[in-house]
Structures are given as structure tokens and as C-alpha cells.
Amino acid sequence: xxxxxxxxxxxxxxxxxxxxxxxxxxxxxxxxxxxxxxxxxxxxxxxxxxxxxxxxxxxxxxxxxxxxxxxxxxxxxxxxxxxxxxxxxxxxxxxxxxxxxxxxxxxxxxxxxxxxxxxxxxxxxxxxxxxxxxxxx
Amino acid sequence: xxxxxxxxxxxxxxxxxxxxxxxxxxxxxxxxxxxxxxxxxxxxxxxxxxxxxxxxxxxxxxxxxxxxxxxxxxxxxxxxxxxxxxxxxxxxxxxxxxxxxxxxxxxxxxxxxxxxxxxxxxxxxxxxxxxxxxxxxxxxxxxxxxxxxxxxxxxxxxxxxxxxxxxxxxxxxxxxxxxxxxxxxxxxxxxxxxxxxxxxxxxxxxxxxxxxxxxxxxxxxxxxxxxxxxxxxxxxxxxxxxxxxxxxxxxxxxxxxxxxxxxxxxxxxxxxxxxxxxxxxxxxxxxxxxxxxxxxxxxxxxxxxxxxxxxxxxxxxxxxxxxxxxxxxxxxxxxxxxxxxxxxxxxxxxxxxxxxxxxxxxxxxxxxxxxxxxxxxxx
Numbered sequence: 001x002x003x004x005x006x007x008x009x010x011x012x013x014x015x016x017x018x019x020x021x022x023x024x025x026x027x028x029x030x031x032x033x034x035x036x037x038x039x040x041x042x043x044x045x046x047x048x049x050x051x052x053x054x055x056x057x058x059x060x061x062x063x064x065x066x067x068x069x070x071x072x073x074x075x076x077x078x079x080x081x082x083x084x085x086x087x088x089x090x091x092x093x094x095x096x097x098x099x100x101x102x103x104x105x106x107x108x109x110x111x112x113x114x115x116x117x118x119x120x121x122x123x124x125x126x127x128x129x130x131x132x133x134x135x136x137x
Numbered sequence: 138x139x140x141x142x143x144x145x146x147x148x149x150x151x152x153x154x155x156x157x158x159x160x161x162x163x164x165x166x167x168x169x170x171x172x173x174x175x176x177x178x179x180x181x182x183x184x185x186x187x188x189x190x191x192x193x194x195x196x197x198x199x200x201x202x203x204x205x206x207x208x209x210x211x212x213x214x215x216x217x218x219x220x221x222x223x224x225x226x227x228x229x230x231x232x233x234x235x236x237x238x239x240x241x242x243x244x245x246x247x248x249x250x251x252x253x254x255x256x257x258x259x260x261x262x263x264x265x266x267x268x269x270x271x272x273x274x275x276x277x278x279x280x281x282x283x284x285x286x287x288x289x290x291x292x293x294x295x296x297x298x299x300x301x302x303x304x305x306x307x308x309x310x311x312x313x314x315x316x317x318x319x320x321x322x323x324x325x326x327x328x329x330x331x332x333x334x335x336x337x338x339x340x341x342x343x344x345x346x347x348x349x350x351x352x353x354x355x356x357x358x359x360x361x362x363x364x365x366x367x368x369x370x371x372x373x374x375x376x377x378x379x380x381x382x383x384x385x386x387x388x389x390x391x392x393x394x395x396x397x398x399x400x401x402x403x404x405x406x407x408x409x410x411x412x413x414x415x416x417x418x419x420x421x422x423x424x425x426x427x428x429x430x431x432x433x434x435x436x437x438x439x440x441x442x443x444x445x446x447x448x449x450x451x452x453x454x455x456x457x458x459x460x461x462x463x464x465x466x467x468x469x470x471x472x473x474x475x476x477x478x479x480x481x482x483x484x485x486x487x488x489x490x491x492x493x494x495x496x497x498x499x500x501x502x503x504x505x506x507x508x509x510x511x512x513x514x515x516x
Binding site (some may be wrong): 015016019046047049068070073074076077078080081083084085086087088089106107108109110112 | 214484495
């Protein structure tokens with residue numbers, strides 16, 4: 001699947017973008033658009049903090065957490081082995097790459113890696129403001 | 138776009154998980170393959186096959202291995218410098234290295250991870266700290282060496298006040314990690330890639346940590362083999378050999394005979410000073426009360442046997458937490474200024490991700506983000 005035929009209404013998030021959404025008290029937007037949200041297990045684990053709005057969101061919508069397929073595990077390990085990157089960012093890039101989903105990412109380093117792999121990246125504000133209508137490359 | 142078409146990534150690019158790394162990680166913590174197989178609930182053959190790269194663990198198994206071995210997943214994905222293989226426990230209690238608890242061996246693996254990360258950060262930023270200490274001949278007197286080192290650090294007649302900073306300035310990597318009680322005080326080695334490295338038990342009081350640092354520094358100066366030291370009574374000389382030499386160095390370096398003698402006379406103390414009087418001297422010279430008492434006894438300034446008499450009823454204080462926000466305290470002492478500053482710089486420049494920063498600082502992601510924002514403001 002490529003960007004022309006991808007699932008337009010899905011977004012995969014890295015942990016930092018979710019934390020910024022939580023800080024701006026916009027987790028409600030994630031709840032409203034939960035069917036569009038895809039989170040790798042690593043990201044869910046990183047943002048899960050007892051009593052936090054994101055934890056409540058994850059408890060209400062466990063289906064947003066998306067496990068890897070076996071080939072995605074291999075891809076994840078290849079990305080994870082690159083310098084400077086950690087579990088959550090590598091996992092988000094993996095899902096965005098293998099499923100051609102838009103990546104909502106705030107992390108500078110992760111974003112640069114993702115863009116190097118040709119992934120279309122958005123900021124968390126773009127997601128909140130309906131970035132669906134942005135032009136695709 | 139498919140996975141296969143992405144440059145640099147794709148299926149069939151060879152074995153991503155390196156068997157040699159799995160083996161190194163296991164051997165560092167002294168686990169037998171049978172033990173690892175039992176913990177993972179797999180057959181022994183699988184562990185052997187993974188290490189020989191005849192098969193590979195799945196992601197969940199790899200994550201479990203990372204936890205068991207005290208490593209990050211990326212340790213298994215790229216070749217890293219080999220940690221010292223022949224580590225000795227220089228024990229005053231006669232124990233062997235393998236008798237250390239599993240938790241202690243994991244601390245040593247964690248220390249290796251920190252040394253590796255420190256080097257990676259320096260390489261990323263292009264500012265590798267040069268090593269500015271010269272090895273000394275094995276036959277040099279430790280007392281003489283201590284005096285020379287005091288001159289090098291320009292200490293004059295003053296107590297050592299910022300020993301960790303001073304030694305780090307010389308290119309030595311120093312980390313303070315929590316070591317379980319009754320295990321060991323310090324660990325040091327001179328690594329071909331990392332350079333000289335020292336681990337200090339963070340759970341000990343500042344005076345004792347100072348002593349351990351001076352003791353381990355002596356091991357590095359003499360290029361003694363990698364050694365884990367369980368210094369049970371600092372100031373009391375250990376068995377003959379490298380430990381005794383390191384102790385002699387540390388005692389003279391931190392508590393120079395001439396200056397202690399003069400200080401004792403100036404205070405007009407009796408041959409049986411009170412614990413408070415000894416405590417005041419210990420505080421001034423930044424060593425523990427035990428170390429000061431033994432030094433005074435060795436110098437004949439107090440009665441023989443008086444040190445043990447006082448110590449019999451003495452309760453060492455708990456280490457005081459350093460000032461500053463709690464999240465900051467948790468990593469500042471553990472990692473040291475240099476490491477922290479490099480980690481933030483690499484993050485601000487976009488050389489490492491937030492997840493990596495959080496991992497390096499040992500903080501949850503939200504706290505790492507707060508810390509990064511806080512430090513940027515200070516900058």
C-alpha cells in the first residue's frame with residue numbers, strides 16, 4: 001500500500017505528540033476520533049501513567065493499541081537499531097511505514113528519521129485542526 | 138511504498154539480532170544458558186541457537202532478554218565494545234565475583250550500558266573527552282603518588298572538595314548507582330574504548346563515596362585489572378596487594394598525615410576525643426567518621442582500640458538527598474554533569490529522540506520532557 005491508496009483516516013502517534021495533546025487538554029479529541037488513532041504497544045506503554053488522561057483513554061479504547069505483525073517486528077528491530085532512536089519513536093515509524101499511515105510526531109529526531117523514510121509527518125496541532133486536507137507528497 | 142522499497146530497510150537484509158551480543162550480555166551477568174532458558178520458558182537449544190544465529194528470538198523474547206540481562210534492546214542489534222571479561226572481586230570478606238547477588242551483577246551491566254551511552258553521546262556531538270591521566274609504574278609508592286596527585290589537583294593544604302568533578306575533568310567516566318546493601322563499594326576498569334571508568338555505590342554516605350572514588354582512582358592510575366571492591370572498613374588496610382596499595386593511596390590523598398596531625402593539634406583534642414569532635418574533623422575532610430577514626434588511630438593521635446570502641450555505638454547517618462527538584466536529584470548524582478549536559482545537547486540538536494533522552498536519564502517520558510524544557514530555559 002502506498003500513500004495514494006492508504007487508509008486516509010488513520011494516524012499513528014509517537015509518545016511526545018500524545019503528551020503534548022494531553023498537556024493542551026485535548027485528549028477529548030482523541031476520544032472523539034478514536035477510530036482514527038493507531039498506537040503501537042511501545043507508545044502505549046510509554047505514555048501510560050496512573051491517573052493520567054491518556055491512561056483513561058487507553059483504558060476506554062484498548063483497540064487503538066496495535067500489535068506488530070511478524071514482518072513489522074523485523075522492520076521495527078531494523079529501525080530500533082539506528083542511532084539515537086528509542087522504542088516508542090521506532091515503533092511509531094514502523095507502523096507508519098509498513099501500513100502507510102500518517103505519522104503524528106513531535107520528536108525532532110524521530111521526525112527526521114521518519115521523513116528520511118518517506119513518511120508523511122504531521123504535528124499534533126495539525127492533527128487537531130483536521131490535517132486530513134493537507135496535500136500529500 | 139512498501140517496506141522492501143525503503144532504502145536501507147527491508148526483509149532479507151541479514152540477521153538483525155546479533156548472537157555475539159546476546160552472548161556478551163549473558164556472560165556479563167554470569168548467567169548460564171540453562172538459567173536463561175528456564176526463565177524464558179524455552180528449550181536450552183533455543184538459547185544456544187540464538188547465540189549462534191541459527192534462529193532468532195521474537196520481539197517479546199528479546200524484550201525479556203533485555204530485562205534479564207539489564208540491557209537496552211539496541212544492545213543486541215549492533216556490535217558494541219566488549220565489557221571486561223576478567224573481573225575480580227577484591228574482597229575483604231573472601232567472596233568471589235560469582236557470589237555477588239544477581240541485582241549487583243545487573244548494576245554492573247547497567248554501568249557498562251552507561252559507559253557505552255556516554256561514549257555514543259560524545260561521538261554524536263563530536264566532543265570526546267581526552268584522557269589526561271598517565272599510568273604510573275606498579276612499584277611507585279602509593280604515599281608518594283597521593284602527594285603528587287594532590288599537587289596535580291592543586292589541593293595544597295585544603296581538603297578534597299570536588300573530587301568527582303576533578304577526576305572527571307581528567308577524562309574518567311564516573312557513575313553512582315544504587316548497589317544492594319553489603320555487596321560492594323566500587324568498581325573500576327580501564328577500557329580500550331570507554332577509557333577509564335569508575336562505578337561508586339550511591340547508597341553510601343558522601344565521605345565513604347569519596348574514599349571509594351579515591352581508592353578506585355588509584356586502581357586506574359596503577360592500571361590494576363578490572364576490580365570490584367568491597368571496602369568494608371575504609372581506612373583499615375586490606376590484604377597485601379593491589380587493594381592495600383589503593384587504600385594507602387586513598388588515605389594519604391584524602392587525609393594527608395602531616396595535615397591531619399597539624400589539624401588535630403590545632404583543635405587541642407585529647408587522645409580520646411568525642412564522636413562529635415571526630416565527626417567535625419571528618420566533615421571538614423569530607424570522609425566518613427570511620428575513616429577519620431582509623432586514620433587518627435594509625436597516626437597514633439588517639440589511643441589504640443579507641444576507634445572500634447567509639448564505632449561500636451555509632452550509627453552512620455543516612456546519605457542526605459542533594460538539593461533541587463526530585464526528578465533532577467534522581468539523575469544528577471547518578472550520571473554526573475558532563476553526561477547530563479551531553480544528553481540534553483544531543484536532544485536539542487535532534488541527535489537523539491525524547492525516548493532516548495528519557496532512557497539515558499532514567500526518567501519517565503513526561504519527566505524527561507519537563508527536564509529538557511527546564512534545562513533549555515536555564516541555558
